[in-house]
Amino acid sequence: MTASLFVHPASWFILGAALMPVARRLGVMKVWLVLIPLIALARIHFLPESFGLVEYLGFDLQFGRVDRLTFVFLHVFALMALMGSIFALQVKESGQHIAAFLYVAGSFGVTLAGDYLTLFIFWELMAFASTFLIWYRKKKRSIEAGYRYLLVHTAGGLALLAGIFLLYHSGHDLSFGMFTQEGAGWAEYLVMIGFMLNAAVPPIHAWLPDAYPEATVTGAVFMCAFTTKTAVYVLARAFPGFEVLAILGAVMALYGVAYAVIENDARRILAYHVVSQVGYMVCGVGIGTAMAINGTAAHAYAHIVYKALLFMGAGAVLEMTGRSKLSELGGLYKHMPWTMFFTVIGGIAISGFPLTSGFISKSMIVAAAGNNHQIILLVMLTLAGVGTFLSVGIKLPYFIWFGRDSGVEAKEAPWNMQLAMAMAAFVCIFLGVFPGALYSMLPYPVEYHPYTAYHLSETFQIFGFTGLGFYLMVKYLKPHDVSNLDLDWFYRKGSLRFLGFAAGPVVAVNEWVSNVYRTIGTRFTMAAARAFSWFDKEGIDWTIDGAARGVVDGGDRLRRLQTGRIQHYIGGAVVALLAVLLVVVLI
Amino acid sequence: MMARWIGYLRERAHIVKGVFFAFLVFAVAFDFLIHRHEPHFFGDQIIGFWSLFGLLGCLGMIIVCKGLSHVWLEREEDYHDR
Incomplete structure (x- = not known):
């Protein structure tokens, strides 16, 4: 039993989290942080197709179900856990590492889950553990953002749970499989909403750019990788070919990038850009062909690595300078050249330059849209690609590393941060040069060739002329110290408005009612009270007291009768007898 | 070292600009030469x-x-x- 327990990679991370304080006490926490992800990375190659079958309260739980779609996600999650842990080595608080490990465990648990109940448990573990990665920043804004994050995810979890209940109600066996668009009803769409919230699909996306910029430097690196991509995995498993996902995904790709163009905080730009990139994947799931699902998995893999790399770069800048707003940064290439070098690789990879991972993954989804004759999707996704290059490929690096010299003095990031960034940058280039390494892991056989002359020509032109556009408009893009409204307004300001409404009109009505009560009601009550009081005194008291007085007087008289004289007693007895006779005769 | 190279190029922005515009010309010229197969929509032909x-x-x-x-x-x- 214990042997089979440790087949599951999540067990290793949970064990890792549980023993973290011990490892810290023994002074081997850094080793432990690298060892656990390495074990997971090795173990996933030897997972049986099905394991961890448990019967619990009449439900068949399946903790492990492995196929090709699962494997590619497991692989990148394990790799990401390793890079994220290395990036976080200098963090001394074991609590942060525990939260990160539990979060990763949740992600593995969801990915391997074979039924909805197991999935739900790990789904919630992810939400709770990741909240601590925000709270550990320990600033007022982070605490508040963490609460909002937790509340939003709880709401999403409830939608998912409601969907699961309805599925069970309709006789579904709760095994985690594929739905078809034709047969989908309330239950399926509630499950989908639960998944979509974690994938940050507008209009339920605002938690992501709200929370990630407030997370700890190392926490944000973990968070940008796991929540949304786990959601992409479950969507790809349950809802391939659902048209609504294709449309929302393409909208999402443009929505995220539009905000990335106008935002100022480096980590908020990257967070919005997560929304955009996940849009490609959600769109790929919606297209649902073998090529599109391949593209989704490939893009999830590539995206996790380069987005983590970019969050590491922005995090390293925040760690070393204490700043993350573009309006306060600039000219840092002199002080942190290696961080710049790696981050720029991340930037060109995310834009999809030839010889980087973005070129071989993103284009697969776009091509799948084209092959499926969904031209509007193709144009929207390509336009989002233009925006990606503009916002994260040029704007972000330009205003952090070059541009106006901000005069910020900074040291180069610590060795472990640089090592993690170097690893991620290596993976970005490696996959671009050897796409076969990634393609061989994908769920379906790959017939796609990224390096065609036409694809290269398209890419050269788009990048060249997007660059020209930036060059022409650079003074309009100069960052200001502002942030932009998004749909989180509804629960941040909207709830305040509601409180305002409660404090204003509702309280006024309440006071009016109290006044009416005071003036009319109180008088009426007083009059009624007086009436009752009179009745009490004159009615009830008179009766009761009268009876009492009667008893006392009677007793007094009876006492005086007891004189001890026999004549009196006989007389009394005769009177009593007469009385009895009178009563008997008269009645 | 890397910082020195970048500083060197920043002082000679006209070179960077020249290379960039040369790349734009190349990108368009390259589009004349390539072979187009199975176009997805009209834009692929232009x-x-x-x-x-x-x-x-x-x-x-x-x-x-x-x-x-x-x-x-x-x-x-x-x-x-x-």
Whole structure:
């Protein structure tokens, strides 16, 4: 039993989290942080197709179900856990590492889950553990953002749970499989909403750019990788070919990038850009062909690595300078050249330059849209690609590393941060040069060739002329110290408005009612009270007291009768007898 | 070392600019030469289509997004804290 327990990679991370304080006490926490992800990375190659079958309260739980779609996600999650842990080595608080490990465990648990109940448990573990990665920043804004994050995810979890209940109600066996668009009803769409919230699909996306910029430097690196991509995995498993996902995904790709163009905080730009990139994947799931699902998995893999790399770069800048707003940064290439070098690789990879991972993954989804004759999707996704290059490929690096010299003095990031960034940058280039390494892991056989002359020509032109556009408009893009409204307004300001409404009109009505009560009601009550009081005194008291007085007087008289004289007693007895006779005769 | 190279190039911005414009010319010229197979839509047939798409897409996005931000969405950084 214990042997089979440790087949599951999540067990290793949970064990890792549980023993973290011990490892810290023994002074081997850094080793432990690298060892656990390495074990997971090795173990996933030897997972049986099905394991961890448990019967619990009449439900068949399946903790492990492995196929090709699962494997590619497991692989990148394990790799990401390793890079994220290395990036976080200098963090001394074991609590942060525990939260990160539990979060990763949740992600593995969801990915391997074979039924909805197991999935739900790990789904919630992810939400709770990741909240601590925000709270550990320990600033007022982070605490508040963490609460909002937790509340939003709880709401999403409830939608998912409601969907699961309805599925069970309709006789579904709760095994985690594929739905078809034709047969989908309330239950399926509630499950989908639960998944979509974690994938940050507008209009339920605002938690992501709200929370990630407030997370700890190392926490944000973990968070940008796991929540949304786990959601992409479950969507790809349950809802391939659902048209609504294709449309929302393409909208999402443009929505995220539009905000990335106008935002100022480096980590908020990257967070919005997560929304955009996940849009490609959600769109790929919606297209649902073998090529599109391949593209989704490939893009999830590539995206996790380069987005983590970019969050590491922005995090390293925040760690070393204490700043993350573009309006306060600039000219840092002199002080942190290696961080710049790696981050720029991340930037060109995310834009999809030839010889980087973005070129071989993103284009697969776009091509799948084209092959499926969904031209509007193709144009929207390509336009989002233009925006990606503009916002994260040029704007972000330009205003952090070059541009106006901000005069910020900074040291180069610590060795472990640089090592993690170097690893991620290596993976970005490696996959671009050897796409076969990634393609061989994908769920379906790959017939796609990224390096065609036409694809290269398209890419050269788009990048060249997007660059020209930036060059022409650079003074309009100069960052200001502002942030932009998004749909989180509804629960941040909207709830305040509601409180305002409660404090204003509702309280006024309440006071009016109290006044009416005071003036009319109180008088009426007083009059009624007086009436009752009179009745009490004159009615009830008179009766009761009268009876009492009667008893006392009677007793007094009876006492005086007891004189001890026999004549009196006989007389009394005769009177009593007469009385009895009178009563008997008269009645 | 890397910082010195970049400093060197920044002092000679005209070289960078020259290389960049040469690349733009190359990108369009390259589109004349390549073989186009199974086009997905009309844009795939037009030489230089993606150049125009990139430029107009970029300019359009900057104008629309920055415009929306200015007239509607923009708030002080601490807007939500007040």
